Amino acid sequence: MSQSMHSRFQDPAKPCRYYMGPAIGHLASTIEMAKLLVNRDDRLSITILIMTLPFDTKLGAYAEALAASPMAKRIKFIKLPQDNTDHGEANPAKFFNLAIEAQKSHVKEAVKNLVQSNSNPSSSKLAGFVIDMFCTTMIDVANEFGVPTYMFFTSGAGFLGLVLHLQTLYEEHNVDTTELKDSDTELRIPYFVNSVPAKVLPLMFLVKEAAPITRNYLRRYKEVKGIIVNTFMELESHAIHSFSDDTPTVYPVGPLLNLKGNSQVGSGGTQQGQDIIKWLEEQPSSSVVFLCFGSMGSFSGDQVKEIAFALEKSEVHFLWSLRKPPPKNKMAIASDYSNLEEVLPEGFLDRTAEIGRVIGWAPQVDILAHTAIAAFVSHCGWNSTLESLYFGVPLATWPIYAEQHINAFELVKELGLAVEITMDYRKDFLKESEMLVSSEQIVRGIKCVMEQDSEIRKKMKEMSENSRKVLTEGGSSYCFLGRLIDDVMHNIP
Template sequence: MANAELVLVPTPVTGHLVSMVEMAKLLVDRDPRLSITILIMKLPIDSEVDSYTSSFAASMAAARIRFIHLPHVNLDTKISSGSFLTDFMESYKPHIKRAVADLTNSAASTWRLAGFVIDMFCTTMIELADEIGVPSYVYFTSSAAFLGLMLHLQSLQDEQHVDITEFKNSVAELDFPSFAHPLPAKVLPSVVLFKEEVQPFLEHAKRIRAIKGIIINTFDELEPHALGSLAGLGAPMVYTVGPILNLNEETKTKADGGGRGDDIMEWLNEQPPSSVVFLCFGSRGSFRDDQVKEIAYALERSGHRFLWSLRQPPSKGKYDLPRDYTDPVEVLPEGFLDRTASVGKVIGWAPQAAVLAHPAIGGFVSHCGWNSTLESIWFGVAVATWPLYAEQQFNAFELVVELGLAVEIKMDYRRDFRMESDFVVTVDEIEGGIKKLMEDVGSERRKKVKELSEKSRKVLTEGGSSYLALDRLIEDILNYMP
């Protein structure tokens, strides 16, 4: 049998790309007949993509995985526009078509194109796979519950003619098949609350129904209810292969010159076990000055040791990534660093996985991105939720209410380019959340987190649910290969 080549098309932002590459590594490690080509589109933001791919390509992990960097495409659409992502994907179709044609022409008889694996936001590429005559699979970087939400909202809109945007500012509680509990409208993702964005977003759900299968970064034991609801929502075959994590984070430290996390780890080594609360809000996480001060006062009042990854927001109106402060003194309350020097450390970028793995960490104040959620479960660290953008409000609700794995600081806070919360989370709310997080040592919640931590590791070992799902996926890829 000829070897099988998969073409992967990730959304070119770090959180999606890294997760898809880790999934690619699992595939080629499991079966020597598979090789993978990853097509890299160029967004006008997220410079980390290039340094990540260069670093990966230079490593031993690159055997049977290669990157093809596609040319830049100039778009008139502004990045903050509701149609930007759709226009961006459409503009890359000719480049992807050409790259795949070149690949197949150069392959001769050494391998056959087995299919496309496309990111959850690249579903328009399904048309190219259909044109070429190969199956397509979606790689879903979020939760099974969120997939259920997308499919259900799309049916509400297209079959029951519900205007989803009417839920904006609503206090309603909604029934969703992927949750056992009613979902407050206030935690719906911003993208479904705006007329110009909800349609392209729900088009992804419509296309997902028509593909060969969905590879999803979760595991059966984490989301049994949500996974059980998917077939009834019209989902095709689902392969739960998670948790897929990038635990070494070498690429980021290499890109920054090597030793950026060393002083952080040295500081943690000096702290007692489970004594430190870690605050980190993802690659796009930042706050206005007034909110930063409330966090600082809350940390000081809580009396707990802390490690705080504090990032400077992009200039107003700019869609850039946050960066480290030259000197955080400019934004912190006067004297804060001196008063907390013996118990706390304020840093910029953090090697998140390495920090969560450290025995000194006792709790994690998180933005609830799905990758971070899976990392916290993997390391058995309890979470206090403070979502900012994308589907994080929804994830926070799942963690706190549906799964009982986290405490709430806030679930409906928003800080993205579509909408922003008009309130400041108060020092009392933050302090209360941190104390609840750090002081409920024997709680049911912490027991659940520890149990799921053990399960998250077992599912990837031989005979585990995710191990078996990956085997099924490979078998299906090879069987459905044209």
């Protein structure tokens, strides 16, 4: 499930760059990165190579829609052949790794065809590859073409520092992070001011089946020419200043956001979104808590009921994006319920009809931008985090998988931009988590994040203002983007 960028040779002296990486969440910020580059420097041209996994049908449909969009006039999209290899009973981490590896021949063929299709090679050159954070195996393909590789790291600088540090601990000190699973150990990591609890480390470092695969692609991070990070100096200054000289140059060029939002392909999302915004228009200003947990954020029936009980007890206005889990033992994106009453407590919808609304898919950007929204109960995915920061909406943390736990830790403990509902809730891709967050715990978090005069709300307002300035001329991300382009142009083979 991967995406990528690459570019058609259109104008004289137009270098071309390539992107590869997983899932719609990564693809969305990758597209914003491409738009930023071509709008900043007309010498650059980009093509995005999009890889899909069998279970990620929405990404394939999204890719086809992009290829037909007006954007394709400046940024070309190529959907690579899907890998249908039967990898047997491979665990999710191994399956994903094998699927990416199987795409190398397709990537090589696509780039070769694009290079050969250029009618005037002397006026346009292949400048390099930009790969997704999970696709370091594509460095081999870039090397075959004799061009440098850059990485686009779609998470924050704190998480980048964490993974580099844990890899160094393993390689130089033989520290096996899988021994920290279920441990109360706290780690001193130079990219964070506070000690980091082992319980917020991503499972890919804690599970024995996943850790060797994770280390395999992390070991190649230092081979890239530079790392482009979707963050900004004013947000993660400590982490950014902590990168050492032996780390590839880090370029914080964010926040990279699609502020126009994304309607869900083939879902009827446009009409649904209009209905949601109409409901928000009827709510008092800064009165609604929004609950949304990402494309894979679903819960067991018992946990859904605890959330419902908490919303009733808190008596706040709410908008809740509730998604249906995929079938057990199946890797898939969450879907909408056909009948919400089958999972909610009896009578809940009637009792809360005056103050709340339960929905499926949510037009998140449009919702967060609305003046009725006062707080966001979030899984702390990095895109969602940056969107919340941009619109100045305080967060209540409920991470579920991937790097979301370290994001939550950073938001609460390092930056003071969020309150904690939980930081150690985890859900396996193939089975339900046994942990249950109580309604009392949820109520405490909601009431805290809804406080109108809190220090968190003041800090969030200041960070929102910063996030809107950094990409304008003279801003920190604007300057780093210029340095990146200079480096690309200087290193064209």
